[in-house]
Amino acid sequence: MVRQTLDHTTSSQTRESSAHSATAEAPYSKATFSKEHLLLDELKGIALKVRRDIVEMTAQAESGHPGGSLSAVEILTTLYCRVMRHDPSNPHWQERDRFILSKAHACPVLYALLAHCGYFPREELRTFRKINSRLQGHAHIKTPGVEMSGGSLGQGLSFGIGAALAARLDGRDSRVYVLLGDGECDEGQIWEAAMAAPHYKLDNLVAIVDRNGLQNDRSTREAMDTEPLADKWRSFRWHTIEIEGHSFPAILEALEEAKTVKGKPTAIIARTVKGKGVSFMENNPEWHGKAPNKEQLEQALRELAG
Numbered sequence: 070m071v072r073q074t075l076d077h078t079t080s081s082q083t084r085e086s087s088a089h090s091a092t093a094e095a096p097y098s099k100a101t102f103s104k105e106h107l108l109l110d111e112l113k114g115i116a117l118k119v120r121r122d123i124v125e126m127t128a129q130a131e132s133g134h135p136g137g138s139l140s141a142v143e144i145l146t147t148l149y150c151r152v153m154r155h156d157p158s159n160p161h162w163q164e165r166d167r168f169i170l171s172k173a174h175a176c177p178v179l180y181a182l183l184a185h186c187g188y189f190p191r192e193e194l195r196t197f198r199k200i201n202s203r204l205q206g207h208a209h210i211k212t213p214g215v216e217m218s219g220g221s222l223g224q225g226l227s228f229g230i231g232a233a234l235a236a237r238l239d240g241r242d243s244r245v246y247v248l249l250g251d252g253e254c255d256e257g258q259i260w261e262a263a264m265a266a267p268h269y270k271l272d273n274l275v276a277i278v279d280r281n282g283l284q285n286d287r288s289t290r291e292a293m294d295t296e297p298l299a300d301k302w303r304s305f306r307w308h309t310i311e312i313e314g315h316s317f318p319a320i321l322e323a324l325e326e327a328k329t330v331k332g333k334p335t336a337i338i339a340r341t342v343k344g345k346g347v348s349f350m351e352n353n354p355e356w357h358g359k360a361p362n363k364e365q366l367e368q369a370l371r372e373l374a375g
């Protein structure tokens with residue numbers, strides 16, 4: 070169903086249904102990006118632009134984490150441009166859905182999406198990692214739209230549980246999405262949180278694992294073999310879905326499925342490629358925390374020209 074909507078709906082059909090749902094679902098209509106019903110081609114176009122932003126930001130800063138940012142592009146694009154209820158003109162809107170970047174070193178992908186949505190001017194991306202910039206090398210709450218300061222891995226799911234419990238206590242129907250790295254899943258705190266969320270029956274919480282198979286300098290399998298990863302989440306009583314993490318229809322379908330699950334949180338294991346979209350970065354651990362030089366940037370931008 071989701072696939073059909075993405076693949077076959079025409080622009081005019083989409084805008085009509087968007088206008089209709091906006092009227093029907095006030096008061097959120099003005100403030101939501103989820104009702105735009107962007108077409109698959111539009112999402113692909115945004116993803117390409119976000120990838121260009123990532124390589125440009127890291128090149129300009131001469132530092133940063135392009136690999137784990139590029140692997141999460143489709144996931145964040147789907148969340149920010151199709152699924153989440155949020156208002157860039159009012160980042161602290163109480164009724165918003167929350168996105169928590171637990172693998173906070175991948176902030177270039179988050180900054181690019183926040184700029185795309187209008188949380189701050191696109192030109193500000195050029196200040197990435199500069200002294201006194203709002204766009205620091207690890208996500209920080211002083212940036213409009215960023216929900217949690219991070220950098221020390223392992224904390225985001227616990228934070229997400231707090232946000233999901235708060236929504237329930239306040240009687241809000243906000244949903245909470247947490248992006249975890251697969252290397253990050255080596256952290257014990259992740260598994261404490263993984264035990265706690267089903268205990269509290271947090272069906273408004275979704276953990277997405279960016280399963281790119283690499284961490285800083287080697288494969289996750291070598292560092293700490295967490296397979297069978299999906300079975301682990303299932304055994305912790307999460308509704309667990311495995312998907313191809315660069316497929317918009319698959320991501321969207323999984324996120325929609327998560328909305329229908331009652332009484333337990335959902336874990337989405339998204340198989341991705343670290344460095345996706347730039348040939349020399351793909352599946353190469355060297356590009357975990359290294360910026361492209363001028364020639365490499367030019368090649369990357371050629372490959373991402375669309």
Ligand SMILES: Cc1ncc(C[n+]2csc(CCOP(=O)(O)OP(=O)(O)O)c2C)c(N)n1
Nearest residue numbers: 137172220221222250251252253283284285
């Ligand atoms: C608690 C903690 N230990 C170690 C690090 C250093 N570190 C930064 S990124 C990283 C690897 C993360 O791998 P993964 O979660 O798979 O991220 P991705 O490959 O998707 O970028 C590590 C170990 C850290 N930031 N925090």
